[in-house]
Amino acid sequence: MAHDVQLEAITYETKEEVPQELKEKKLSWQKLRRYDSLDLESRSIPGHHHGHHSKALTRSLIFRLAFQSIGVVYGDVGTSPLYVFASTFPNGIGNNDDILGVLSLIFYTITLITVIKYVLIVLKANDNGEGGTFALYSLLCRYAKVGFIPNQQAEDRDVSNYELELPSGRAWMASWLKSALEKSMFAKQILLFATMLGTSMLIGDGVLTPCISVLSAVGGIQVATTKVTQDMVVWISVVILILLFLIQRFGTDKVGYSFAPIICVWFALIGGIGLYNFIQYDPAVAKALNPKYIIDYFKRNKKGAWVSLGGVVLAITGTEALFADLGHFTVPSVQISMCFVTYPALILAYAGQASFLRMNNDLVKETFYKSIPKPIYWPTFVIAVLASIIASQAIISGTFSIIQQSLSLGCFPRVKVIHTSTKYEGQVYVPEANYLLMVACVAVTLGFRTTTNIGNAYGIAVVFVMTLTSCFLVLIMIMIWKTHIILVLVYILIIGSVELLYLSSVLYKFDQGGYLPVAFATVLMIVMYTWNSVFRRKYHYELEHKISPEKLKEVVGGISLHRIPGLAMFYSELVQGIPPIFKHYVANVPALHSVLVFVSIKSLPISKVPVSERFLFRHVEPKDLNVFRCVVRYGYTDVQNEQEPFEKLLIENLKVFIRDGFGLPQSVLSNGENGEEIMDVRQVEEDMQPAEIEREIEAVDKAWHAGIVHLIGETEVVAGKGSSIGKKILIDYAYTFLRRNLRESDDVLTIPHKRMLKVGMTYEL
Structure with missing residues (x-):
């Protein structure tokens, strides 16, 4: 259902404001606790508290x-x-001090960005509580009229978690922007x-992460034995990837949350090995804390050095998952797991590798x-393969969520979109x-074959999303x-400049896999673009030709x-x-039928x-006539699934709507002091007799x-006569191809086929 979203902010046919006099009639007003907000544009609803919901967490x-977040969020950055x-050193190490420069870059990049x-x-x-690019966009759409989905409408703002504006003395700049x-x-359009x-880049990340993670982990076999060739490593990786995707249908809760112990063991191993190598080989790499070594490098x-940044940036791959997977956890829980588990383990791991390389330049x-x-080689190898599979699992499930939001x-x-868990x-x-x-x-695995080549492609996706x-x-x-504008400028100058520097470096490798x-x-x-553009055109057509x-009275009340x-x-x-x-x-x-309900699905930001x-x-x-209009509102992470009793919920809410007296006839409206129409509550109480309400509920x-x-409306769209060649290609070929090769609307809406009737019509756009 999530796809049925309206892309233009459409004004209401009637906009009637609820006067203060009516609100003051407390006893009678409480009986009208839900408005017919398809018609009325109200300023507030008693009992609704806007803003973020705070959860009292023990x-x-x-x-x-x-602990759970360790298994879901950090598989990518952890591997x-x-x-x-x-x-970073695809051509070998030229100077031993270059290791210190790269270690310093890794340390400050993880600290600054992550x-x-x-x-x-x-x-x-x-x-x-939700994170990711779409969450940021939805915040902007709710605060300002910058989106193409209908926001800033009365009934949407009355949703309890919709409002977000914060009071501040620096409102002038916010208002201007x-x-x-x-x-x-x-x-x-740019937003x-x-x-x-x-x-799109995050979905591309969902392709590259499994490839580079699994291929690099399986490559450990070659270090232990020379009998295994690169071809064998590639094919073993392919088999693991195929099995990984085949188990997705069983649900990510069965695959994901049980991974936390494995990733904890992985972090303990890389941190412990790093500490051992740090002490065993060259503790002097601690000098890399001095950023002077970056300048010298x-x-x-x-x-x-600038080109090598494309390798350094791979140290923060998966960092976006900190934000994108936030919906499963809380801000404090992710902050704790990152600062006290992941960050120390990664720093120790890289410091240990740098110490080892200082004595073994040729083994880079x-x-x-x-x-x-x-x-502990083979236990570490097994855990490395498992960790790479977990890293792949996290980005795959994240890709599914991204598509759902799209x-x-x-x-x-x-x-x-199938909801695979009733628990999570x-x-x-x-x-x-x-x-x-x-x-x-x-x-990609068969084509690129090595982690170095895939890394060139991987970096662009990572840095683009971060920027x-x-x-x-x-x-x-x-x-x-x-x-404060000074803090904003500091963020732009420090974080922004670092990310742009990395972006310029990864783009340099465009022809080496970055494409x-x-x-x-x-x-x-x-x-x-094709789907969005035609969808909007079709919506405008229906809006212009609506009944x-x-x-409607004439059609429904007709004698024939x-x-x-x-x-x-x-x-x-x-x-x-x-x-x-x-x-x-x-x-x-x-x-x-004796009762008719027009159902429209609307997705809110x-x-x-x-x-x-x-x-x-x-x-x-x-x-x-017993004819109703119903708008069903969903958020971008809501999924209608087969376990959700949609029919029952709709009918029960319809009966509540009737029982509370919201089928207000025009006679209930009377003129106020200034000539505006208001609801006369006393007249409501007189006109809406219990017997009449019960009769209507009984009919339902x-x-x-x-x-x-x-009844499903299935509309074919074709370019109108005299349309340009570009428009004909867009509508008659591109959109039609997508529509005919993907799901039918009834499959998406999970409507029972035995009680479904499709109605077809062709629109000339």
């Missing part, structure tokens, strides 16, 4: 979540010691483009495995994506946090139209009004919508028990 729960030094940027700053830019972004269509680019190697290509003491943007074709939220599986990722991973995160974060710091993530992103961007209330027992749910993507396809249906099938606030209803006049129950039919 210390034991935080530490338990911190980086397998290949960082080999990727700890200071992500752990201390970016984690706080979460969207009600907000106004500038809202007035510029170019700026809105959407950046979000799509970040999403660049003086000696000049362009070579097999740094990790050659530095392992012989008694559906909420209306930027991704319809795919099946956010655990999803996308079959189409899983098999495409498997094919891509196998192709985009910084750009979004700066906007959030100014517009939402209202951070791969760019190619992935380009293909995905074309797919996203007016008068026409027969009413049959039962309840029909008519699904459409149009939130504002009745879609034109309904008239097409009635013209060909002159019969309607927030992570989750509470079930109690998910359904909005409106009674279509006249009331005796009777229709429900008679049977539910799901």
